[in-house]
Amino acid sequence: MSGNGRAGHITLPEIDSTNAEGFRRAQTLAGPTWILAGVQTAGRGRRARPWSSPPGNFHGTLVLKPTEPPETVALRSFAAALALRDAFVQMTGFPSSFTLKWPNDVLCNGGKIAGILLESQGLNTPDATLCIGIGVNLIAAPDAAQIEAGAVPPVSLLSETGLRITPEAFLDALAPACDRWEATFRREGFAPLRAAWLAHAARLGQPIRARTGSQTREGTFETIDPQGNLVLRTPAGTLAIPAAEVFF
Missing domain, CATH: 3.30.930.10 (Bira Bifunctional Protein; Domain 2)
Structure with a gap:
């Protein structure tokens, strides 16, 4: 590059x-x-x-x-x-x-x-x-x-x-x-x-799990934001996650 x-x-x-x-x-x-x-x-x-x-x-x-x-x-x-x-x-x-x-x-x-x-x-x-x-x-x-x-x-x-x-x-x-x-x-x-x-994103608009350390959040993979964060829609609201392990 x-x-x-x-x-x-x-x-x-x-x-x-x-x-x-x-x-x-x-x-x-x-x-x-x-x-x-x-x-x-x-x-x-x-x-x-x-x-x-x-x-x-x-x-x-x-x-x-x-x-x-x-x-x-x-x-x-x-x-x-x-x-x-x-x-x-x-x-x-x-x-x-x-x-x-x-x-x-x-x-x-x-x-x-x-x-x-x-x-x-x-x-x-x-x-x-x-x-x-x-x-x-x-x-x-x-x-x-x-x-x-x-x-x-x-x-x-x-x-x-x-x-x-x-x-x-x-x-x-x-x-x-x-x-x-x-x-x-x-x-x-x-x-x-x-x-x-x-x-070309996998599972966009579908349920996923995002694990950060010992915490796992479940929600719908909504988008990535202009900073590259994962945007997850959960029952508690929409979260922007900068780093996580994603599971389908």
Whole structure:
């Protein structure tokens, strides 16, 4: 996601975590850069959960040097989700198969096929770095028995579509899509991303559960607001939730 031309890329056979490598290399990078790993030995998802990273799946990070305030920088998770969906549709020709789950997952036929992890350091300083970590189950998905009860079951692109796509080929579709959404975000702000995201949102207008810490709220998924918060309509009123685990 560059606003100044296409991002470069670095491919490594094995690394602990592409986000960790992004931070290690950040100060030496001349511009937006993708880091792609054949294998991650310590991949992680949200809340530091381990992320299964077998060979053949996509494990990549886009390293950026953002200049905006932290709340604006965080909205790039929606740009990444939209770019992922564009890449999936381009490579499969199945637009109806791919939906977006708040806050940062992509679903294929209702199962989780990709996740996004934003991590940042030094925002609002000259050394600001944002690492947008993306994991895609191209050929393998974790065992459903390892997934938290009630969570969306994981699926792979191969199992759902029969298509075997390499990580390198997927990056060839994903990187330009990220560039396009980044350019839109810089030029027009969050509004067009919000509209596009809502057009592909999973379970919009339907009952969901949102868990924040030990508290779980149930209600109707009404929208996302201009700050990217989940808007949940409950019997007690309408809530704007900035961060939560969502269950269907």
